[in-house]
Amino acid sequence: MNDILPIVLSILAAVVVIGALIPVLIKTRRNITRYPDTRDANDPAVRSGGGTAVDDSTGTIERGAPGGAGTDVVDTTTVPDDAAGLETIPVETPLPVAGRLTRLRERLVRSNNIMGKGLLALLSSDRIDESVWDEVEETLLLADLGTEPTMQLVDALRERVKVLGTRTPEHVKAMLREELIKLVDPTMDRSLNVERHADKPAVMMVVGVNGVGKTTTVGKLARVLVAEDKDVLLGAADTFRAAAAEQLATWGQRVGVPTVKSDIDGADPASVAYEAVKAGIEQEVDVVMIDTAGRLQNKVGLMDELGKVKRVVEKLAEVDEVLLVLDATTGQNGLNQARVFSEVVNITGIVLTKLDGTAKGGIVVAIQRALGVPVKLVGLGEGADDLAPFDTESFVDALLN
Structure with a gap:
């Protein structure tokens, strides 16, 4: 009898433990979404665990070891949520570009017209003497127009x-409009080079220091391109900033475009960029957009890193567009950043973010003069559709209204 009692107690204990585990196992199973593995089982990369790892939770393509093979894509927008099983992130329909431009113009009028109104008031004075011209010059310099453009504009206005x-407000406004449009330069080509080649996608690199809204800008620009019926793929080559890849993937999910990212913290950015372009070629997309790291603490290291990313990508396809994202609120400090990046890669255009947070609209002119490249896009808010192509006349009209 004494020999049987321990056995009975052990059995009872096992039953209790199993009974407690059953609900946990059921709940865990409900939170797992499985998709068929369509990879070739004979692929050495698959057998060894390398190649492409499909992230069921985000619908993004995660690359394993650098140079890994495979192009599996899971077309899903589900993200696990511990409290509510599976939460679905709906694919949004971005606003048409035309409607977005109208809304941005209205915001620019409200936030950026201090410079224009100040100039109008000064130049409409009954008597314009040297003290008035000094105030005009000061107003332009405070608006971050830059010394050389300021002198050029003041000389033209004097003449x-x-x-x-006799000057009426209408005459002064018309005069200012003409001279400011000349200064912003409507002859610059502000179109994005995003037309697909015969057998390869257009490739765009987006660069800029951390904190300017670079990754967010990539996501917003993806929305602009989707609104123009472009087939887009994102590459998360900013592998050093925590959660940068996940942030970019979320933007991609919102407009239904895939994101190639590494599942290894601190992975080689050039390898991720290479895999993104490779996937873009295989999937025949129109545009591949590559988000890059923005560390500026070590200029030499940044040059090496960005230069390597571009060289590696160009083994597969030409880089058609290199956009530099700058924060408009940094004013003249943004010019220093711009010069550093222009030494690293061939900048083809500027994206000016947070233009709604400053009255210093002159930074547009200063940056274009410093780099010799156009401002192509402007951001005027935190909303998903608050990014639009830059239009010279609309910008100047907003300054003067």
């Missing part, structure tokens, strides 16, 4: 005021 004689 026109002499010829004009």
Whole structure:
């Protein structure tokens, strides 16, 4: 009898433990979404655990070891949620570009017209003497126009005021509009190079220091391209900032475009960029957008890193567009950043973010003069659709209204 009692107690204990585990196992199973593995089982990369790892939770393509093979894509937008099973992130329909431009113009009028109104008031004075011209010059410099463009504009205005004689507010406004448009330069090509080649996608690199809204800008620009019926793929090559890849993947999910990212913290950015372009070629997308790291603490290291990313990508396809993202609120400090990046890669255009948070609209002119490249896009808010192509006349009209 004494020999049987321990056995009975052990059996009872096992039954209790199993009974407690059953609900946990059921709940765990409900939170797992499985998809068929369509990879070739004979692929050495698959057998060894390398190649492409499909992230069921985000619908993104995760690359394993650098140079791994495979192009599996899971078309899903589900993200696990511990409290509610599976939460679905709906694919959004971005606003048409035309409607977005109208809304941004209205915001620019509200936030950026201090410079224009100040100039209008000064130049509409009954008598314009040297003290007034000094104030005009100061207003332009405070608006971050830059010394050389300021002198150029003041000289042009002086000459026109002499010829004009009697000045009505309407005449002054028309004069200012013409001169500011010349200064912003409507002859610059502000179109994005995003047309697919015969057998390869257009490739765009987006660069800029951390904190300017670079990854967010990539996501917003993806929305602009999707609104123009482009087939887009994102590459998360900023592998050093925590959660940068997940942030980019979330933007991609919102507009239904895939993201190639590494499942290894601190992975080689060039390898991720290479895999993104490779996937873009295989999937025949129109545009591959590559988000890059923005560390500026070590200029030499940054040059080496970005230069390597571009060289590696160009083994597969030409880099058609290199956009530099700058924060408009940094003013002239943004010019220093711009010069550093222009030494690293061939900048083809500027994205000016947070233009709604500053009255210093002159930074547009200063940056274009410093780099010799156009401002192609402007951001005027935190909303998903608050990014639009830059239009010279609309910008100047907003300054003066």
